[in-house]
Amino acid sequence: MSPAIPLLSPNDIEGVRRAGVIVEDAIRAGAAAATPGATTLAIDHAVRAVLANAGAEALFLGYAPGGASPFPASCCVSVNEEVVHGVPGARSLRAGDLVSIDVGARALGWCADAGVSVVVSGGDPGPHAEGALRLVRATRALIDLAVSRARPGVRWSAVGAAMEAQARSAGYGIVTDFVGHGVGRELHQPPKVPAYATGFTGEDFVLEAGMVLAVEPILTAPIFGDGPGGRPGRRDGWATPVALGADGWTVATRTGEWACHEEWVIGVTPEGCAVLTASLGGLWRGGGL
Template sequence: MFGRDRVELKTPEQVLLMRRAGLVVADALAAARAAAVPGATTADLDAVAARVIADAGAQPSFLGYHDYPATICVSVNDEVVHGIPSARVLRPGDVVSIDCGAIVEGWHGDSALTVVLPEADPADVQLSAVTERAMWDGIAALASGAGLADRLGVVGEAVEQAVEAAAADGGPQLGIVQDYVGHGIGSAMHQPPDVLNYRTRERGIRLKPGMCLAIEPMITRGDPATDVLDDDWTVVTGDGSRAAHWEHSVALHEGGIWVLTAVDGGAAELAARGVAVAPLA
């Protein structure tokens, strides 16, 4: 452990507890995703996720965090992140981003996904697909052929390259939200370092075994500028364009990387990018 504003390095035993939390999050997200159908309310999704977390003997990371009133965040259409579950009824074609966190013995997992309800606008489907691809490209960039990459800035570089590549292939120009970024995770849900989703001149901190990071690009179909609604939580696009959000928590260890909130540890997606995951001991 390090002091304030320093990155927390986890022991292998602590990472295993985070893996347990990550699998609870994966189960809760899968259940909420299955419940996300036209006619359901966003509060219905919250109740489903809360039940999964409770049944696992875990605690929700979000509930009570700075007085946040729910177990998950459900952000719809132009809502980028931090949407509060409510009586809002989901409708055909909605873009629904679901963000979930859970705690096991004091250690956190955090993950998010986006689902586009039928009848889906193909542009919304593409938005979600590019965002998910950018997340996995960012995760893959954390690994080198022999272990870990050198600096954290590789994540933002990879995410921005993925968005640029989609546009170069004939897709639309999409916006990368810069107001909200990924983060360290461990004994608290949000910790140093910030994990940027865009390239900068700074290479970022040196990557070390024991770091755990939440990689979470948020991408819009329009301008990436955002506003916060009067509830002081819900973040929306300034121009009303739709947004997608994907996230996984990733452990860095001596052998390489392991995706804590993916059931397979990220093996399938990372293998497609030439990266072999390194299972936890």
């Protein structure tokens, strides 16, 4: 039998939203630090300062699931072909790079987990910036779709199928190795929340008011080979293969395609759902733009 899916009261959901505000502030600070010549470690420093000033616990720092080596930073920073769990370090950013910033924190007993991808602005953006922005727009459009479909009584598999269909029809690849999850007292709690349907082997569930979910689609595209009309270039298959890096954390595409990871927290209400990290929609470019 699968673990029960927690149902939160309106006051509980407000606690998650407040934690989400801190996470949003930290992500905005990280995005502002994503400038040409800056290192990914500088992004982590900016995120860590915001969390510390807010009195929030950085939940990624020291995270060691299943006996893995403890994660050494307060946030994940993944660049271009890196998909998720990028370890901040000495990598220097360039204009036009696609940078994913993922932050998890606990404040006053409640957790929030969110991520945004931005394109580094300033200087010569190079030939890939517009393709990267299209990839970000396509990924965020999947979250908009999920929000429009999510309401009590709907099976999540129907939402995931709609997200998959939209991404595939637009020619994007989907990373299926990672899925969203419930959020509440713990950062990762039931259920599993895929942004696709084909091949998912986890349990389906029916949405109920009080569920709080981190929805996190991950799309990929060959940014350096865009097809006609602004569509991604031809690719084989729709599920993008990935590989774990030597650091034991950073996951990258095997194909060299660029990846966009977006993670927003939603709360299911009696009328539909509310986005608890809504202000992240205003972030498109690094450097505070």
